[in-house]
Structures are given as structure tokens and as C-alpha cells.
Amino acid sequence: MAHNSFGNAFSITTFGESHGEALGVIIDGVESNFPIDEAALQREMDRRRPGANPAGTTRSETDKLSILSGVYEGHTTGAPIAMILSSTNQRSSDYEHLRNVFRPGHADWTYYKKWGNRDIRGGGRSSGRETSARVAAGALAKQLLEKRGIAVFGGTVQVGPIVAQERDWAHVDPILTCPDREAAGRMVALIEQVKGEKDSIGGVIECRATGLPVGLGEPAFDKIEAVLGHAVLSIGAVKGIQFGDGFGAASMRGSAFNDQRTSEGFLSNHSGGMLGGISSGQDLVLQAAIKPTSSIARAQQTVNKENETVSLTIEGRHDPCICARAVVVVEAMVAITLIDLYYTAFGRDA
């Protein structure tokens, strides 16, 4: 019931606003005596960082991560781990002119109606910057999964109408983490074009996990796809999620969709790595639909607090396509979910 918390056995609580004093996350339930690789945590933070990516915004925030608790002499103690992020590039003045108007596609209107106030500094709590705290927790989750032989990784597989045809995960492109470098080149060119047109564009992120045991997921209501769905759909830009063949399954026959099996193993993976809501030992495959970034530098119609129609052009440095930076956020939420389900099914010592 704490809505800024997620997870049971491995539980995270995030706090903080864009342009506030600090953002951070408390992680509760981490196994003890685990040697944290802090440098690796910071590297994950850097993947999400604006300015690191030519396809993203030109803002150059430094998300410097500090661990405040739960770690002693380099190892986890079993106590809650608090991590805090400090940002050094905040231009709150960019937002002052938005005090009275609701940006199209943004949370401005619903937050205002729900809570009766507005934190206009970069969207406050509704900002995508909140996801940096998730990335910090996800980075730790990945280390815990790695210890168990489980890898979580993803990339952009669609931008606008351009769809990746290959899945060469060993040679992803450096900008979109796309597993089809030829397609990636066209995707980046499209993003540049869209940016020039003061517009934005959507895409699809694919995330996979290998090395999973049979047994993750807790029917009836905490099936692996249900909990992963909760996790990934809690990312602001995500408008849909599918597993394995997903919506493609709608036009398939059972004889084609069912993953048959011999003593050698499964013959296909249409299900995306799960049966009956429980991981099957096959690779987890999911895709998230990413909407085009809401902030665009074109005039749009909207209303102000007096419900008068106004025209708004959003200036500032915004990502024309959020996929590049959102890959690590999707990976983080998947990793957080998987270690939570792992602890739940097998305990912290397994």
C-alpha cells in the first residue's frame, strides 16, 4: 500500500523530485555478505544519464550515486540499503513559465487534480528523473542475479516504422543498444530528422533474461508476466507490454503457438519463457511499447488553470526519442522483479 514501493522479498522505495534536494532509493531485503561492486553501479547510472547519448537530450546531468546505509566494509549487512543521487545541472527557471499551464501528454493535469498542487520544477515527482533511482536499484539487482547465473539485457528494436530484424546481442549499436546495427543506423537518422522537425517519436524496447531456473512466479495473481507487467508498466513512457509472440499470438493457431518439447528440450519459445505464470527455464523475452516523448517544441493546444485554451510551445532540452535512455530503465525493472521472484521462490541463500 506504499505506492512508492515495489516488490516483496526484494523491495524498493523511491523518493525525490526532478530539481529537488535529492533523489534516492531504499532497498530492503537484500541478502547479507554480498560484495557490492560500486563502480559497476555507477556505470549503470551513466547509461541512463542525459547527455551521454547523442540520440538523447543535451542536458548533461551527473547522477553521482552514494550509498548511505546497509553496506559495511564493502559487503551488504542485511540492513536496508539507502542510495542517494545528486544532480548538478538543474535549470528550474526553465519551468517557471509553465506554472499556470498543463503540458499536453504530461502528468501536469492529473497530478494537479489529484493532489491539488503543482511542483513545476521539471515535473517534480512525475519526471522521468525518478527512474534514475530505479536504475540504481536495478544495478544492484543485476549483480545479485549475475551471481546466480542470470543475465538481464535489452535494447531498442523499433523506432517509428523501422523494426530491427536481427537479434545480434553481442554487437549492439552504442546509441540505441539495438541488436541490428543496420537498422540502428536508420533509426538514429530518423531520430535526427524528427528532432529537426521539432517533433518526437516512439519505439519498442525488448528485454531478455537468460539463465533463469524453472519456478519464478507465484500464481494465481503474481504470475511472472503479471509482476513483470506491473513493473514495466510503472515506467511513465510505457503504453504496452507483451511476452514471447505477444499480440502476434492473436493470429496464431494452437498447433503453431504451443511450444512442443522432446527429451532434448523445447522446440520453440513462442511463450517467451513461461508456462502457467511460472518461468519455464527458457529465455525470458518481453517487449515494451514506448510512446513518443511528450515534450515537443511545436505549438500545441492545451488549457491553463482557468481552463482557457492556450497554445504552448515547450522549449528546453528534451529527448526526441526516449528509447535510448529507457533501455536501462526497463532492464532495471525486469532485474528488480526477477530477483524479487527469485528470493520468493528459492530464498536469499540459494
Add this chain to the structure above:
Amino acid sequence: MAHNSFGNAFSITTFGESHGEALGVIIDGVESNFPIDEAALQREMDRRRPGANPAGTTRSETDKLSILSGVYEGHTTGAPIAMILSSTNQRSSDYEHLRNVFRPGHADWTYYKKWGNRDIRGGGRSSGRETSARVAAGALAKQLLEKRGIAVFGGTVQVGPIVAQERDWAHVDPILTCPDREAAGRMVALIEQVKGEKDSIGGVIECRATGLPVGLGEPAFDKIEAVLGHAVLSIGAVKGIQFGDGFGAASMRGSAFNDQRTSEGFLSNHSGGMLGGISSGQDLVLQAAIKPTSSIARAQQTVNKENETVSLTIEGRHDPCICARAVVVVEAMVAITLIDLYYTAFGRDA
């Protein structure tokens, strides 16, 4: 952490197996003094019932609903409401030959590995029959929503390659609850054909809610799409969910996707009724991808407990397309989620 429970302020717990003594649901958190319409509850049960639908199985179970607690003199008391379902048509012998073999596409294998046993009677806890308990709870949730002016309804909008083009909700077809009667005719014909070919086929169910206030959904992690995603993806046959334009948003530009607005209201509803994870007052629109039914009367390869490759043909009375009966289940999970979020945001007395 009780994985057979779902929801917070309005919380359900289901129990029971296909072919067990009884299935049921406990609903905790219902407002007091609400006059329950028991006949309407039973009507919802009948919508899910096998045998009621020419597109479904020929089994003819009677899901007779009894209320055991929480209602006194026709009104809710505020105490937990227990509802129990009895079934009168159970052929356990149908399943005896499956004791040693794992059906493709079913939970058999993962349940066996996770819990070390098998309840072979119709799939036991993993059976779709578990959803009848959800329909009972959803039927009550609908009555509570109706009191608040909120309607939840849905229908089949795709079967195999046939996609509904219309949304004439006032004139849905009686078999698939499809809002495009012309398409519905072709869908039903396709299902009959697939059945004759001893195969099954997938589809897409759309669910909508009208009359929603602004304010449902609790960021950061309990955004309305996250909780609805959890709810709907916990239904066994669902392989994906999308909101508004969903995966279509991947190929859209921000200038097209953003729902602009004037003092008259929103000019479009690409978002599907939510902004920043909170209901916007527009209609909620979501779609669920339904996989083809796993049980088909064709020979398929699988393994037995000794991991020997075997060929399996599943006899029995199974639905060639589960969409017809799953509509009411999707509606139920959406209704349960919405009343839970409503209570959370506005309290039980609002």
C-alpha cells in the same frame, strides 16, 4: 505476499481447484450497507459458464454462486464476503491418462517442477476454472462501480487475422461480444473451421470503462496502467496488454500522439484514458492479447516424467477460442482494479 490475493483497499483472495470440492473467493474491504443484487451476480457467472456459448466447449457446468458471509438482510456489513461456487459436471476420469505426461502449452511442467506434485484433475489450481472466482468478485465490483456512474464492458475485437473495424458497443454480437457484428460473423465461422481442424486460435479482447473520475492510480509504482497490467496479465491466457494506441504508439510522432486539449475538453484519446499514471477522466481503453487455447486434439510432441519424448493427443471438450468466455474475466479484473483504485483515492464513502 499472499499470492492468491489481489488488491489493497478492495482485496480478493481466491481458492479452489478445477474438480476440487469447491472454488471460491473472499472479498475484503467492501463498503458497508450496499444492497447486493445477487441475481445480477449470477448472471455474470453465467456469462463465463462453459456450454453457454456455441463458440466454446460443450461442457455444461453450472456455476451456482452462494454467499457465505458479509451480507446481512441483503446488504453488505463491512465484513469479508465469502462466495463459493459449486460445479455439477466434473469428469475427473478424463484426466487420468495425463498423470505422467506434461501437456504442451500448459502449466503442467512448471507446476510439477515448482511444487513437486501434480493435481491432474483438470489442471487443478492452474485451470481456467479458477477465473470463475474472479468473475464473482468482478460482478460485485461492477455493481459498486455502477453506483458511482462507472461502467466496465468489453468484447472480442480480433480472432486470428480477423479484426473488428467498428466499435458499436450497443449492438455487440451474442457469441463473442464483438462490437462489429459483420466481423463477428466471420470470426465465428473461423472458430468453427479451426475446431473442425482440431486446432485452436487466439484473439484480442478490448475492455473499456466510462464515467471515470480524474485521479485513479497511485504513482510511482501503482500507476493505473501498472495495476491494470498486473490484474489482466494474471489471467492465464493473456500474453500482452496495451493502453490506448499501445504498440501503435511506437510508430507515432509526439505531435500526433499527444492528446491536445481546449476548454471544451480533450481532442483525442490516444493515451487510453490516463496521464502520468492517473486516470484523466477520458474513457479507459485497453486491449489484451489472448493466446490460442493450449489443449488441441492433434498429436503434439512432449515429455513424460521420465523425460522421454512422447506424442500426445488431448481429447476432451475444450474451447477452440477462449475469447468468448474470457471477455467477462478481463472485465472482472478491470472492475476489481478500478474499484480498488477508487477506494484508495476517494475512500469507500465517496
Add this chain to the structure above:
Amino acid sequence: MAHNSFGNAFSITTFGESHGEALGVIIDGVESNFPIDEAALQREMDRRRPGANPAGTTRSETDKLSILSGVYEGHTTGAPIAMILSSTNQRSSDYEHLRNVFRPGHADWTYYKKWGNRDIRGGGRSSGRETSARVAAGALAKQLLEKRGIAVFGGTVQVGPIVAQERDWAHVDPILTCPDREAAGRMVALIEQVKGEKDSIGGVIECRATGLPVGLGEPAFDKIEAVLGHAVLSIGAVKGIQFGDGFGAASMRGSAFNDQRTSEGFLSNHSGGMLGGISSGQDLVLQAAIKPTSSIARAQQTVNKENETVSLTIEGRHDPCICARAVVVVEAMVAITLIDLYYTAFGRDA
């Protein structure tokens, strides 16, 4: 947030009213493949049963327990276990004259104000009969603990001013389960006297657990005494709980209270089996203060729904001292809590 549920890894949900259709409990999270001893479950039910005890009421209900789900061929499957209790002795007419008046010491007034209605049939949901569902769950918890070498047992150690001086648990008296048979005789005589005077009397129940490992309890907020406190104080008649020396510690010095230790083990057990909120491997010792039964056959002042002062004499068959029957309820809540904490700390397979 489901307030009729308790526990995390081993979670119970109770439903049902006194004089309703049925009472029951759903137990979620039970390990799979455990051979349930149904006869032993029923024996625990019989310990709580009214009429079984000369110190209790003369009502003679039969709490016949039925298992509806989660058990297959005598073993748990990992699915939720639903147990239902049927009662055969219900005199609802006994209560009709109470429809308009609030019984002193009872929940009548607060339930009416909170929920705006009254289920007058024996107190409805607030009746002590709700605890029979807890006893059913506790009986299963005891079997699961027994498998792990943990025993939970208790008895009456005070009735009115009479305090047990011995702790001869191998020879408890059959009426009050008092570990001091000499004192027990005087306690029973006092209860008879009080009954003759149309009054009731309070007491103290002690509960112990032996065989506990080090490690149960999850600081900071789920310390073993905190969770046990929650559990035991949720029993209607309990007005206080203490661990080890409890309130006696208030007048002790640290040099006397601290449990010193040598390589042979602890030299004392003032703490009652816990240190820093975690079980220490010593015996758990706790005591619960039981208030005198609220229903007495003497005239008392109270008010009716019109807030007029009225005099009320409660007829009917009521326990003059609830300790005799509450022992098994306290044991049940302790056992439920311990298996929950055990599963949490060590998993279901340990």
C-alpha cells in the same frame, strides 16, 4: 491492507459471522507435499469448542472442519487451503431483543458507528466464534512447526487473584490447561463461584514455544515480539501481552535482567527467548492478559440507538471465564506467527 488477513509468507484470511452460513479460513503459502493430519486438526477444533469444558458455556456447538482446496491425495499441493466450519447449534432468537441496545464491554457500539449497521446474530463478525477459524489455521501451523522440532503450548496461569506457582507442563489440569494443578483447583472453584454470582472473571494465559532456531523475527519493525504482539492482541479478549519478565522488568536492574552466557549456554531467560527482536534459541515465553467476559447476567447501564439510558441484563449461555477456551486460540496465533517467521527466515524447504 486486507484487514481480515494476517501473515506474509504463511498468510491466513478468515471470514464468517457467528450464526452466519459458515466460518472459514484461507491459508496461503503452505509448503507443498506436506501430509496433513486431518484428525489432529479436528482435535484442536474440539479444544476450543463450547460445551467441551465445564468452566465454559453450556452451548454445545460442533465445529466440524472441512477442507475444500489445496490438499490432494492427503498432501498439500502448494495451492491455497480453504477450510470451512459448520456449526449445528445456533439460537439466533436469543439475540433479537438486543437489536436496539448496545451491550457494555462489547463491540456493538463501535461496530455500529463504524459500519452503520448491526449484525445482531451473536455479535456477527465481532463474535469470539471468529477465532475458531484461527484455531483451524493454527492447528495446521502446529503440524508444520512440529516437523521442524518446534512445539507450541500454553495454559491458564492466573484466574482472578489466583496465580499458578508451578510450571509442570507435563501434568496440566484438563479444564484450564493450568500447569499448577493445585492452583487450578482453586481457579475452577472461583469460576464456579463467579458464575453463581452472575458475574465473570479475567485471567492470564501463558504460551511457550520450544525448539526454536536462532533467527526468527525481522527487524526493524517485524521483530518477533512485535509480530507476536500483533497476533495475540488481535484476539478480542486480550488487553496486554508481555515477554519474559515483561512488566516485571520495569523494576529490575540491568545486572539482574541481562541474560548472561557461558560456553555452556545462557544462564537465565529473562528476555523470554529473544534478543534484538530475533529469537535467541531459548524458549519463547509470553503472557496474555485476558479480560473478564463482557456478557454477564447482571443488570448494567447502557444506551440504545436513541442514546437513552437503559438497564440491560444479558441472558444466554456465556463463559464466566474465557481462559479455558482461549488457550488454544493464543496457541494458534503464536503458531501461525512462528511458522510465518520461519518461512520468512529460512524458506519453506528448510
Add this chain to the structure above:
Amino acid sequence: MAHNSFGNAFSITTFGESHGEALGVIIDGVESNFPIDEAALQREMDRRRPGANPAGTTRSETDKLSILSGVYEGHTTGAPIAMILSSTNQRSSDYEHLRNVFRPGHADWTYYKKWGNRDIRGGGRSSGRETSARVAAGALAKQLLEKRGIAVFGGTVQVGPIVAQERDWAHVDPILTCPDREAAGRMVALIEQVKGEKDSIGGVIECRATGLPVGLGEPAFDKIEAVLGHAVLSIGAVKGIQFGDGFGAASMRGSAFNDQRTSEGFLSNHSGGMLGGISSGQDLVLQAAIKPTSSIARAQQTVNKENETVSLTIEGRHDPCICARAVVVVEAMVAITLIDLYYTAFGRDA
């Protein structure tokens, strides 16, 4: 299931160790647009501060509170509120000699066995310093309650054998917050004497709440005394809790204990402000048994990691009686529980 979290509608999560980088608390669920009085928050922090109290330790930590999130322009926004505490007086070297030995009465042994490590810096997570984060949250809870006309206050009512006879809450003594100034003088003298004898002593803290509405508490399992019990028993030094007449009820008759009532109101308050687990509108009265401080400067027997018997004398600056400083912690946990139950029963806007 996050064990460092407490509460549902008003939920706190604490983190941090004694002598770690920082301690803090995240508060989730606070109503929006509430004007926080930061100076009043700091005043509550100062009440718990060591060195502020002649009956306490001579350590003089400054618990300076900073708000990191959830507050904008002086008002709550509805986003999670993170508060962090910095301490300026930490002598970790005091503890180096304890690296290999387990202090009697402390969490050292159980923490070591449970998590396989030891944070020796002042007890790490098990330190009483963790309660400072609770006091911060409790201070906010008090402001929220005050807005609703509810006051929470408490004091020491017993130290060793000395028991307060008066309840003059308007004139409590400044050291122990004791409502009987005559007794307080003797209590303080006893504490001085005990300190001179290198010993410690226990006591009893009473906490009250006035102005409560009827309706707080959620049966069956979240009765007001159950949740308060959980809250208060999660404080390290507490060994028991009782409500109203508490253990005294054990020797009372129903005719004396029942709170009779006329149209003018209740005639007594033996129950301590609750009926059937729900607040009755009378004053809440509870008492917590406080054990003598574990750290004493006398030789005690204990074991080291090799399980060898050793003699240990704990030097350093420790409180001879923790009651003086624990009053504000008990008040905090009571206030946190009451606002949580208030939000649950009446919503955040009531």
C-alpha cells in the same frame, strides 16, 4: 513484507545505522497541501537527543533533520517525504574491542547468527539510534493528528519500584516527563544511584491520546490494540504493552471491568479507549514495559565468536534508564499508528 517499513495508508521506511553515513526515513502516503512546521519537527528530534537529558547518556549528538523530498514551498505535495538525520558525535573507536564478543542483553549474538556479519559501530542497525528516524516521522504524524484535534502525549510512570500515583499531565517533570512530580524526584534520585552503582534500571512509559473519533482500528486482525502493539513492541527496549487496566483486568470481574454507559457518556474507561478493536471515542491509554538498559559498566559473563566464556565490562556513555528518552519514541510510534488508522478509516481529506 519490507520489514523496515511500517504502516499502510501512512507508511514509513527507516534506514541507517548508528555511526553510518546517515539515518533517515521515507514517509509515503501523507496528505497533500499540509503546511509542515519544520521547527516543530526539530523540537521533537531534540527531545530524543542524547545529552539533552540529565537522566540519560552524556553523549551529545545533534540530530539535525533535513527534508529531501515531498515538500514544495513549505507544503506537502503528496509525494514521499524523505527526511535525513546527520549526527556529529560518533566515536566508532569505542566499539573496536567488541568486534569478537557478544554483549549480554544486546542484539549482537542474534544479528551475527541471522546475517553472518557484525556491524560493530555502535550496534549498527540494531542501535537505539534507529529510533531517531521514527521520531522524525512521528513528529509529522503528530502535526497531522493535531489538525484533526487529536493529541498524543506520554511520560514515565514507573522507574524501578517507584510508581507515579498522579496523572497531572499539565505539570510533568522536565527530565522523565513524569505526570507525578513528587514521584519523579525520587525516580531521578534512584537513576543517579543506579548510575553510581554502574548499573541500569527499567520502567514503564504511559502514552495517551485524546480527541480520537469512534472508528479507528480494522478488525479482525488490525484491531487498534493489535496495530499499536505491533508498533510499540517494535521498539527495542519494550518487553510488554497493556491497554486500559491491562494485566490488572486479569483479577477483575466483568461487573467491575465493563465500561457502563448512560446517555451522558461512559462511566469509566477500564478498556483504555477501545471496544471490539475499534476506538470508542474515549481517551486511549496504554503502557509499555521498558527493560533496564543492556549496556552496564559491570563485569558480565558472555561468549566470543569462538564460544569461549569471557568477562565483559562495557565502557562508554550509556543511559542508566532509557525511559527519559524513550517517551518520545513511544509517542512517535503511537502517533504514526493513529494517523495510519485514521487515514484508513476516514481518508486523507477528512
